[in-house]
Amino acid sequence: MKLKLHELQKPVTLSLSESDGWFCAVFEGLKLKTEGPLSLHLVLTKEKEDIFFEGHLQAKLILNCSRCAEDAPYVFNEFFYPVFTHGQDPSIKDAELSKDELDITYFKEDELDMGDVIREQIELMLPLQPLCSSACQGICPQCGQNLNIKSCACKKDDVYSPFQVLKDFRVIKDTKKKRRK
Ligand SMILES: [Zn+2]
Numbered sequence: 001m002k003l004k005l006h007e008l009q010k011p012v013t014l015s016l017s018e019s020d021g022w023f024c025a026v027f028e029g030l031k032l033k034t035e036g037p038l039s040l041h042l043v044l045t046k047e048k049e050d051i052f053f054e055g056h057l058q059a060k061l062i063l064n065c066s067r068c069a070e071d072a073p074y075v076f077n078e079f080f081y082p083v084f085t086h087g088q089d090p091s092i093k094d095a096e097l098s099k100d101e102l103d104i105t106y107f108k109e110d111e112l113d114m115g116d117v118i119r120e121q122i123e124l125m126l127p128l129q130p131l132c133s134s135a136c137q138g139i140c141p142q143c144g145q146n147l148n149i150k151s152c153a154c155k156k157d158d159v160y161s162p163f164q165v166l167k168d169f170r171v172i173k174d175t176k177k178k179r180r181k
């Protein structure tokens with residue numbers, strides 16, 4: 001769905017559900033499995049060249065557990081407030097930006113693709129390491145046994161490897177890069 005700037009003379013309220021095609025397509029595009037109803041409530045306000053979003057998205061997602069790779073149901077219930085500014089991105093000239101400025105997205109056309117906006121917000125708010133349960137035992141790194149189903153005979157010392165910490169660090173770094181786009 002394209003949002004035309006000149007049509008935003010006064011605040012616009014949108015309520016979307018799983019019956020709205022482009023909204024469902026956002027989840028499909030992200031390869032996210034959903035279950036049950038989807039709900040998005042949006043209020044859009046234009047002030048000069050700025051468009052302020054106030055969004056509330058609710059959905060039940062079936063993610064993959066980061067420890068055992070089985071289904072990890074996740075209730076997505078998030079508010080988000082991105083700002084879009086019509087014009088040239090000043091960061092092209094000035095690489096030193098404050099944190100606040102990074103939350104502003106610049107665009108040049110007379111329209112915004114709502115699918116892109118919502119997709120980016122979902123990506124930013126998804127859990128980094130979804131779990132099927134906080135007590136998930138994960139998979140044995142040596143024999144591959146799902147330890148939630150049964151235990152294995154491997155030495156348990158190796159499960160708490162110091163490399164686990166490095167793995168977590170990499171995941172966080174990647175997400176920061178994504179935010180700056
Ligand atoms: Zn799990």
Ligand SMILES: [Zn+2]
Binds near residue numbers: 153
């Ligand atoms: Zn094992």
